[in-house]
Amino acid sequence: MRASRFFISTLKEAPSDAEIVSHKLMMRAGMIKRLGSGIYTYMPMGLRVIRKVEAIVREEMNAAGAVELLMPLVQPAELWQETGRWDKMGPELLRLKDRHGREFAFQPTSEEVITDVVRSEIKSYRGLPINFYHIQTKFRDERRPRFGLMRGREFTMKDAYSFDRDVAGMQQSYQIMYDAYTRIFNRFGLKFRAVAADNGAIGGSGSHEFHVIASTGEDALVYCPTSDYAANMEAAEAPSLLASRAAPSQPLEKVSTPQMAKCEQVAEFLKLPLAQTVKSIALTVEKEEGAKEYWLLLIRGDHELNEVKVNKVEGLGAFRFSTEAEILEAYGTVPGYLGPVNTKLPVRVVADRTVANMADFVCGANDKDYHYLGANWGRDCAEPQVADLRNVVEGDASPDGQGVLAIERGIEVGHVFQLGTRYSQDMNCVYLDENQHPVPMQMGCYGIGITRILGAAIEQNFDDKGIIWPTSIAPFEIVLCPMGYDRSETVKAETDKLYEALLAAGVDAIVDDRGLRPGAMFADWELIGVPHRVVIGERGLKDGNLEYQGRRDAEAQQVPVAGMVSFIKDQLKR
Template identity: 70%
Template sequence: MKASRFFIGTLKEAPADAEIVSHQLMVRAGMIRRVAGGIYDYMPMGLRSIRKVEKIVREEMERAGAIELLMPAVQPAEFWQESGRWAKYGPELLRLKDRHDRDFVIGPTHEEVITDIARREIKSYRQMPINFYQIQTKFRDEIRPRFGVMRGREFIMKDAYSFDKDVDGLKITYQKMYDAYSAVFNRMGLTFRAVAADNGSIGGTGSHEFQVIADTGEDEIVYCPTSDYAANIEAAEAPALIATRGAATQALTKTPTPGKAKCEDVAELLGIPLETTIKSVVMAVDAAEGPTKIVLLLVRGDHSINEVKVTKLAGLGDARMATEHEIIATFGTPPGYLGPIGTKQPVTVIADLTVANMADFVVGANEAGHHITGVNWGRDLPEPDQVADIREVVAGDASPDGKGVLEICRGIEVGQVFQLGTKYSEAMNATYLDESGKPQPMVMGCYGIGVTRVLGAAIEQNYDARGIIWPEAIAPFEVVVCPMGYDRSESVRAEADRIYGELVAAGIDVILDDRGERPGVMFADWELIGVPHRLVIGDRGLKESKVEYQGRRDTEATLLPVGEAVAHVASRVNAALGR
């Protein structure tokens, strides 16, 4: 490719709405242009990187045995009504009507469509296992699209869907896809972790997220540096920090705590460790018939409730935060002084694993300006109705695998794999005939990679003050040849053309900047765009039979003999790409 025949739309300034580095640099490097909130044109420079991401994904999907197809972006509402997600998905699902007043959606994902394909096409156990995938545009109507391609409304995604005859088969397929995803992100040159995750609105029984490590990531990742344990903070296990419950040593005492509604303030007032206080959180579960169920969640004062864990508990899938009116009616006081002793109405008490083993702790007295100290299970209040892991882990907690302590970092989710089970096949009657001729629901998995999101994540992990630093595998070009005075010096032009031609012949993705720009402009453009390798050719160097090479991460340039330049650059590129 020659620059004069390509479109290079670099900008000196980023738009005011670009909040994070990847958004700023993708706009400035001429990779994207905003059309509407969360919707972008992918310009030629950006599209080249997208196509390279797609190529890697396709190669690894096919290596894992997945078969490519293409499903429609516009989906009939009937499928979503069958699965139950029409009512549950929420406002992110863009709904529309056609001219015949029939309901459709713009697909944010394709579980329903692929299940319809399977129930029509797969009849026998002999046709499984099978795994279909596509690379296609999705749409999710985010309430606040932001961060460029990181949280847009329209985006490109690779989604795959597997069908097995039983759970054992699903586990084999799931592992293949897990391994394929690891290969994809390794080939892209990204630093990532695969972490245990919550299945969210997709449903199912098991999931892993692939998180690119970056300080600007929206997700918190919990991991153990001395073992393989890793999880999204929503799914990370929080073992009890107290092995056994101690004996009571304090008398139960109602203690004035005027104006001290937070555990931190109560601990400071009473001169006690924060770890001896209990934080009360009230949730409500509405019933189709009868009164709303009020649930009191108890965690240690220095901990936080993990709402995702709570909603995984039996009967709490639709739990919501209780209103102030509900709290006053149940406890007799507004939030701030709530506790399990002396409630106005009966409540279900769920204690965190650590709380269940505490002794001599402090709770709200259900009276404004008062707490109760010296509280003990059994003596002062009944054992909790349920004991469960309902808190978020904190750095320094013991790793659940017993092999060290946990640390927390931030990450950007670029892929996720799910064990769906029979959630969709049962809802949509996707069955096959087993070996005995009996109908059975297909066992499904689904697997997604955010193709356009990968670009933003890669940049968040690879940039400096001058611009992007692309890994070779997904850079728009692997090498740029920068001739000094291409339009003025015949010798420079001839050598640049020769080197360019030999690099092309060697299979290197190279661009020759033949625009005749000044060196400062030329270098600034390519550093901003982030091409990994640069060769500079000028009259001064050619007089000594030298050209200048500099890797995008290098602090200084290196002079190379003209005759060795192509081999040197090609070997660097090939080594980075593992070829």
């Protein structure tokens, strides 16, 4: 490519609505252009990156035996009604009506459509397994779109759907996709981590998220540096930090803790470790005919509640936090002074695993400005129900017993999921087995946020000059910067010669023939993030040299003209 035939548009300053690095840099590098809230035009420079990401995804999906098709964006409401998602999905689902008033969804994913395709196309066990995918525009009407391509409304996703005869087959299809994803993210040249994810109603270990590691990531990833264990915060099992419960050694004592509604304040005031305190969280579950059920969850004072884990406690699928009026009714006091001892009404108490093994703990006294010291299970209140309720923290024992947990930040860019018969049952997507019996197909679904990859790659790879693309997804692999392309015959000739040689060698090069001054030219390409650069100048050519610099290199190096192509091919391989 020649820059004069391309479109390059860089900005010194990012627009004020760009909050995070990747959004700022993509705007400044002219990769995207905002059309509306969460809606972007992919400018030529950005589109090149998207196409490279798509090509890698496509190659690996095909190599893994998945078959590409393309499903429509505008999908009839009737299909979404078959699975109930038409009603269940909130305003994120963009709904529209055609000229005849018929209702449609703008696809956010395509489970319904692919299941409809498969139920009419595949009738026999002989047609299974099959895995269909497409790379297609999606729309999710986010309440608060932001961060550029990270949380846009219109975006591009690769979504694949596998169909199998049985659970074992589904798990095999799932593993094939897991392995393909690993190859894909490796080819992107990004540091990533696959973590076990919460699988909702389906259970089992049937869901993994693929995260690009970045300190700015929204998600906390839990992993064990000395084993294979990795999970997201919702799925990471928190162990009890106490192997067993000690016998009570203190009497129950009610102490004044004036205006100390937080465990930290109480611990400091009482000069006790925070780990001796228990935090009480009051929940309400609404039952039929206006009846309410009150629940009290207990976690150690230094821990954090994990609401997804709470959701999984039987009976808490539809919990909400109690109001102050409900707290007054159930506990006779105000928030900050609740506890499991002497509640006003009977409440269902669930203790986190660690809390369940605590003795002589500090908790609210259900009386404003008072806490109990020396509270003990069984003696001062009933034994609690026990559950994993908290976020793990660094240093917790790994659930596989192979070490302790560490935590890092990530950006979710892929998700593989064992769906089972969630969709095939609602939509009667069955095959006839060897005995001609109809059996619902076992499904899996597998997504990669194509456009999100760009944001994630930048969050992981940037410096104060701009983006640093991994070579495999860079808009161009290398930029040739001639010093005086329009002034020096020698420079022009050597530039063109090198450019042609690189093209012939299959290198994706761009020549900057715009006639910019060196400073502006270099700044553009450092901002855009092309990973390799060769400067062609008369001075170096006198010694038979060109100047090479990798985007991360502190210094340029002189490379003989004759060896440049093979030198570059070596650099590209690194």
